Amino acid sequence: xxxxxxxxxxxxxxxxxxxxxxxxxxxxxxxEVPELTTDRIDGSRVSYFSDHFSRQLKAAxxxxxxxxxxxxxxxxxxxxxxxxxxxxxxxxEAVASGRMDVCLAxxxxxxxxxxxxxxxxxxxxxxxxxxxxxxxxFYTGYYALMVQRHIYEYIRLRKFAHIKDERQAQxxxxxxxTRVMALVSVKNHVNALHNxxxxxxxxxxxxxxxxxxxxxxxxxxEQICTMSDGAAVAILCDEERAxxxxxxxxxxxxxxxxxxxxxxSDRPFGKxxxxxxxxxSDYTHLPYPGIHSFRAGRSAGLEAxxxxxIEDPNEELDFIELxxxxxxxxxxxxxxxxxxxxxxxxEFTERGDPFLTQVKYPFPTPKAGAIPVNPSxxxxxxxxxxxxxxxxxxxxxxxxxxxxxxxHFHDPTLQIADAKLGAIHxxxxxxxxxxxxxxxxxx
Amino acid sequence: MPxxxxxxxxxxxxxxxxxxxxxxxxxKEGVESLIIHSPYTIHYIHSYAEDSAxxxxxxxxxLRGSKCxxxxxxxxxxxxxxxxxxxxxxxxxxxxxxxxxxxxxxTCHFGGEAFLxxxxxxxxxxxxxxxxxxxxxxLKECTESEIYIGxxxxxxxxxxxxxxxxxxWFVPKPAAASEKPRRG
Ligand SMILES: [Zn+2]
Numbered sequence: 203x204x205x206x207x208x209x210x211x212x213x214x215x216x217x218x219x220x221x222x223x224x225x226x227x228x229x230x231x232x233x234e235v236p237e238l239t240t241d242r243i244d245g246s247r248v249s250y251f252s253d254h255f256s257r258q259l260k261a262a263x264x265x266x267x268x269x270x271x272x273x274x275x276x277x278x279x280x281x282x283x284x285x286x287x288x289x290x291x292x293x294x295e296a297v298a299s300g301r302m303d304v305c306l307a308x309x310x311x312x313x314x315x316x317x318x319x320x321x322x323x324x325x326x327x328x329x330x331x332x333x334x335x336x337x338x339x340f341y342t343g344y345y346a347l348m349v350q351r352h353i354y355e356y357i358r359l360r361k362f363a364h365i366k367d368e369r370q371a372q373x374x375x376x377x378x379x380t381r382v383m384a385l386v387s388v389k390n391h392v393n394a395l396h397n398x399x400x401x402x403x404x405x406x407x408x409x410x411x412x413x414x415x416x417x418x419x420x421x422x423x424e425q426i427c428t429m430s431d432g433a434a435v436a437i438l439c440d441e442e443r444a445x446x447x448x449x450x451x452x453x454x455x456x457x458x459x460x461x462x463x464x465x466x467s468d469r470p471f472g473k474x475x476x477x478x479x480x481x482x483s484d485y486t487h488l489p490y491p492g493i494h495s496f497r498a499g500r501s502a503g504l505e506a507x508x509x510x511x512i513e514d515p516n517e518e519l520d521f522i523e524l525x526x527x528x529x530x531x532x533x534x535x536x537x538x539x540x541x542x543x544x545x546x547x548x549e550f551t552e553r554g555d556p557f558l559t560q561v562k563y564p565f566p567t568p569k570a571g572a573i574p575v576n577p578s579x580x581x582x583x584x585x586x587x588x589x590x591x592x593x594x595x596x597x598x599x600x601x602x603x604x605x606x607x608x609x610h611f612h613d614p615t616l617q618i619a620d621a622k623l624g625a626i627h628x629x630x631x632x633x634x635x636x637x638x639x640x641x642x643x644x645x
Numbered sequence: 646m647p648x649x650x651x652x653x654x655x656x657x658x659x660x661x662x663x664x665x666x667x668x669x670x671x672x673k674e675g676v677e678s679l680i681i682h683s684p685y686t687i688h689y690i691h692s693y694a695e696d697s698a699x700x701x702x703x704x705x706x707x708l709r710g711s712k713c714x715x716x717x718x719x720x721x722x723x724x725x726x727x728x729x730x731x732x733x734x735x736x737x738x739x740x741x742x743x744x745x746x747x748x749x750x751x752t753c754h755f756g757g758e759a760f761l762x763x764x765x766x767x768x769x770x771x772x773x774x775x776x777x778x779x780x781x782x783x784l785k786e787c788t789e790s791e792i793y794i795g796x797x798x799x800x801x802x803x804x805x806x807x808x809x810x811x812x813x814w815f816v817p818k819p820a821a822a823s824e825k826p827r828r829g
Contacts, residue, residue: 214655216670216678257685317659323757332696333724336809337783339757343768346751347781354749354794369793419752419789467724467770467779493749493770493779 203438203452203641204238206597207231211401211432211585214314220250220261221268223433224308227590228269231435235447238437244302245275249289249309250589251282254324256312265308275302282328283527285309286434286592287628287637291457293438294639303440307596310433311587321429328631330465342426342528344466344632346418349530352494353379353420356545379530380420382548384411385565386529387425387582389557394579396561396615399594401430401585407564411529425529430585434593436600449645450604456510456640460501464634466493475500477540478513484543496531496633499538506625506638507540516541516555516573520621521602523595525629525636526580532556535627539638541573560615577602577616592628592637599624603643649679693808695727698738703813704806708743710776711736723776741780743800744818745771748779752789765789771798771815786816 207230209215209223218226232238246269248262258264262278281288286309293307313321326339334344357375365371388408394400411424444451463469471489475497476482491497503515512518522539526532533547542550550556554567556575578584578598581591601610602621608614621643628637649667652658661668662682670678693700702709713720713729713736720731721739729736750769755761767784769792784798797818806812 216655216658216680217672217674217676257683314655317758319755319758319761322755323759326757332693332700333810334781335757336811337768337781338753338760338763338766340753340755340760343751343753343756346753347749347768347770350751350794351749358794368795369791372793416754418754421751463730465724465781467781468722468726468730469778471777 203436203454203596203600204444204447205231205234206434206436206593206600207234208399208434208590208594208597209432210399211430211587211590211594213401213428213430215312215431216314218431220256220310220312220433221264223312223431224265224310224435225268227433227435228306228308231437235437238304238447240270243271243274243304243306243437245296246271246306246308247279247289247292247296248276249279249285249307249593250311251280251285252311252324252588254327255315255321265310269306269308271306281635282630283525283588284592284628284630284635284637285589286594287626287639288459288592288635289589290436290592290596290626290639291459291637293436294454294457297438297440303443305438306435307438307593308433308435309589309591309593311589312431313429313587314431318429333467334465340418341631342418342421345528345530346421347466348493348534348632349379349383349421349528350376351492352530352534355488355492355494357548360545376420379548380412380425381408382551383425383529383533384408385551386526386532386556387411388563388565390526390529390576390580390582391424392563393558393561393577393616394583396613397579397584397611398613400579400583401428402583403579404583421528421530425582427527427581427586430587432585432587432590432594434590434597436593436596444644450606451644452600452603453642453644454639455642456506456508456512456638458502458505458507458509458638459636460498460505461635462491462496462498462633466632469493469497474544475504477504479540480543488544490544495534495544496538496629496636498633498636499535499627499629499638502627502636502638503539506640510640510642512640515539515625519573519623519625521574521577521599521618522625522627523576523578523599524580524625524627525591526576526582527586527629529582531629532575532580535629536575539625539627541575558616558618574618577618592626595626595628596639596641599626599641603641651677696725699725700808700812703802704808706802708741708800708813709738710741712739721776723771723773723778723780741776742773745773745798745815747784747792747794747796747798748772749794750784750792752792767792769798769815783811783814784816785814791817
């Protein structure tokens with residue numbers, strides 16, 4: 203990867219349609235690498251999630267067209283919430299296979315063109331429309347079902363095993379789980395105070411996060427990402443060209459993907475595919491994935507780590523930008539990606555491992571800096587224009603590895619010192635598809 | 646159509662276009678965007694295809710799952726599938742118990758636009774004895790503070806079926822006589 207660009211993510215960009223948003227992000231990327239001009243690009247992969255939001259089919263063609271890339275090859279990529287991550291990997295494959303020397307990955311979403319609750323309905327059309335959608339048309343409801351079971355498996359059955367009254371024990375577990383989830387929400391909002399591209403930077407407190415409006419029990423508004431307008435691009439090329447275009451390239455050394463059933467109802471109760479540090483005996487009594495964990499995330503992580511030669515992600519990775527559509531799913535993802543064992547996500551959060559040392563949070567984070575997660579602020583604070591999100595992560599990771607956060611954010615705070623290896627993680631509805639890509643400083 | 650009125654707050658634009666068909670949004674940089682009302686409705690000819698017997702069953706008060714036809718597999722599905730996801734064999738229809746337990750649940754205070762008028766509503770995933778997968782349903786006749794994982798529930802069927810998954814819902818199962826607090 204030699205360059206990336208993003209537009210600021212916003213509730214609405216009424217003065218830009220999707221073509222102009224992508225053009226702005228594309229021009230920003232080209233400005234980083236003056237030797238790389240449009241005539242050097244061999245083709246593109248263009249991502250957006252839903253045709254419903256702009257009611258323009260084959261919109262990716264219009265992006266290709268607007269950027270002046272015709273008659274080169276292009277194809278649209280769509281894979282739910284993981285659309286951006288898949289687009290990044292599709293561009294990687296175009297280059298790695300030798301089909302293209304230089305490939306543009308461009309993504310966007312314009313979600314402001316419908317009312318918020320209509321938008322929720324559109325997103326829920328990415329669930330089974332015979333069995334799931336007619337019950338409420340609401341993805342937050344599905345994630346609430348998942349985190350309720352996660353809290354049950356790992357807090358109710360462990361920490362509160364001694365409480366006899368079932369209802370009381372579960373309420374205590376939920377209070378404990380949501381309190382820790384709020385730490386994640388605070389982390390991401392506070393990190394984003396130093397990211398000028400973020401939609402919702404905020405000096406949030408744990409109480410604010412917990413007391414915000416209940417959306418789907420136990421998920422409150424501040425624990426959930428919002429809808430956004432925005433675009434992001436990444437330019438990938440082979441090694442030879444990379445050296446010509448920049449002296450600060452970033453290598454893609456691992457890619458992984460995974461999938462799971464569309465319906466939560468169909469998720470199996472089987473065995474955990476193990477990370478290198480785990481033993482089968484760690485999970486003797488854990489039906490997996492059930493609805494508490496994202497098997498697709500574990501699969502994607504395992505594949506990407508294997509390709510990149512990573513044995514201990516926690517030790518080897520300097521940071522991760524992951525898909526925190528919900529503060530709950532960030533904690534679930536720590537476990538999927540092997541940053542801690544299944545069941546340790548809450549403790550891992552409370553210890554402070556995924557926090558930054560250089561940012562002040564309104565609570566102690568003793569192990570901050572162990573493995574910073576979402577230094578940019580993630581989806582919760584940056585926004586989630588679906589087709590752009592996975593590419594936004596690639597751009598922020600690129601700048602981290604280049605060491606150019608200060609230059610791009612006009613604020614050095616979020617730069618992770620001497621970052622050499624990072625991961626990006628993109629996730630589709632209820633974990634039905636996940637991508638993980640490993641990026642490495644290439645100079 | 647009258648000349649479009651100008652707005653500097655985007656959230657005011659929707660009401661204006663719904664009423665007058667168009668509006669001019671002026672952003673912080675003074676850039677004007679013309680915004681119009683653009684309705685879109687469609688009526689699909691939706692076939693339940695291989696899932697049809699499930700919805701016909703609900704309409705006659707029968708809850709159907711499916712069972713893998715391969716003897717060495719025999720996986721039982723709480724939400725029917727035409728083919729087994731474990732071994733790929735065709736499944737056959739079976740009748741599921743009308744009682745189960747809550748595997749997980751939530752109370753939704755919002756929803757897709759079409760469902761906002763029904764809020765708050767409860768969703769529950771139900772597990773059945775001897776069945777390998779779950780069923781997602783609405784849970785009624787109880788509120789957020791009463792529900793818990795493991796709660797026994799039983800099915801109710803819509804007397805005027807609409808051939809939708811909402812033709813079935815579950816309610817808390819009344820406690821058995823021995824579980825009720827004794828009087829006197
Ligand atoms: Zn089978």
